[in-house]
Amino acid sequence: MAIGLAVLVSARALADEPVSPIEPVETATAQAPPPVEAPPPKPIPEIDERTAYMVGKHTLKLGILAFEYGIMQQLSIGTDPPSWALRAVTSVLVPNVHLKLQILDRDPVAVAVLAAGYYASVSKSNFSGNVFNVPLSVFVSVKVHPRITLHAEGAYVYSQVFGTGDITQATLDGATVLRTGQVGLMVQYRLTRIFSLTATGRYQFYAADLPLSGSSTLDPYTTATLNGQFVPGVQHPWEAIGGVAILWHYVHLILGAGYGYYFLPGIDIANTKKTVVPDASIAVVL
Numbered sequence: 001m002a003i004g005l006a007v008l009v010s011a012r013a014l015a016d017e018p019v020s021p022i023e024p025v026e027t028a029t030a031q032a033p034p035p036v037e038a039p040p041p042k043p044i045p046e047i048d049e050r051t052a053y054m055v056g057k058h059t060l061k062l063g064i065l066a067f068e069y070g071i072m073q074q075l076s077i078g079t080d081p082p083s084w085a086l087r088a089v090t091s092v093l094v095p096n097v098h099l100k101l102q103i104l105d106r107d108p109v110a111v112a113v114l115a116a117g118y119y120a121s122v123s124k125s126n127f128s129g130n131v132f133n134v135p136l137s138v139f140v141s142v143k144v145h146p147r148i149t150l151h152a153e154g155a156y157v158y159s160q161v162f163g164t165g166d167i168t169q170a171t172l173d174g175a176t177v178l179r180t181g182q183v184g185l186m187v188q189y190r191l192t193r194i195f196s197l198t199a200t201g202r203y204q205f206y207a208a209d210l211p212l213s214g215s216s217t218l219d220p221y222t223t224a225t226l227n228g229q230f231v232p233g234v235q236h237p238w239e240a241i242g243g244v245a246i247l248w249h250y251v252h253l254i255l256g257a258g259y260g261y262y263f264l265p266g267i268d269i270a271n272t273k274k275t276v277v278p279d280a281s282i283a284v285v286l
Contacts, residue, residue: 044193045247049254049281050186051151052110052141054102063252063283065265074102080266083118094120096266108143118267131177134158135268147191153184157268177269178232181206194248198256200241200279202263204270207235237261237270241279254281 046053048061048068055061055076061068068078076099083094098116118133137155144150159177184202191197243256256279262271 052112052139151186179208
């Protein structure tokens with residue numbers, strides 16, 4: 001009986017105690033990580049030969065038409081291997097160097113200037129002397145359409161010949177050294193990111209007559225003096241070329257062919273006969 005009363009008292013005591021509310025359980029909410037930004041798209045490779053575009057800062061380009069190094073984004077220095085290679089087929093060695101400076105790069109227009117210097121010592125049976133050639137060029141590249149770019153060029157080629165003998169024999173691989181003015185235009189149609197069709201034309205609108213002077217003793221009593229000018233047989237040489245450009249990240253390949261008077265690459269001296277004009281360039285970009 002006593003045990004039953006104790007149990008009853010305990011039950012009543014528990015019933016009289018206030019019931020505390022159930023405290024909420026804290027839960028941790030996992031936040032989703034911020035979205036990963038997509039990497040910026042790779043820049044589309046551009047043709048830098050005879051255009052206003054540059055090879056790039058601290059970039060070395062080794063090609064059959066030019067060795068080029070980007071000192072900074074807007075300035076590069078280089079040399080033209082074809083002029084050095086003349087030594088392999090002729091007796092003429094042509095050391096050369098050029099500087100290219102981009103003075104404007106504001107999409108869709110880019111402008112650059114190039115100055116080059118070439119020297120050759122020419123020795124032939126009836127001429128011995130030196131040839132200096134300084135081409136000065138201005139390039140303007142304009143993107144007229146997302147797939148179409150026009151590359152225009154204006155060039156003045158200053159030449160000077162020093163020597164004795166028949167000065168008309170001061171030629172480089174058959175091309176006559178003259179002071180000339182030239183214009184060029186390349187139309188580039190981009191089919192894919194790396195593949196383009198190209199059409200190129202070049203025209204020499206001005207050629208200065210080369211002054212000639214000399215004297216010789218015909219006999220003890222007679223001296224002949226010559227003063228005149230050498231007038232080139234072809235005043236306005238031209239060329240037209242169609243081709244393709246494949247611009248991978250590390251390799252640039254340009255192939256084409258056309259017709260006209262072949263202009264020696266870089267030195268911009270035109271041959272004196274019409275012929276099939278090749279256009280080929282391959283370069284490794286590092």
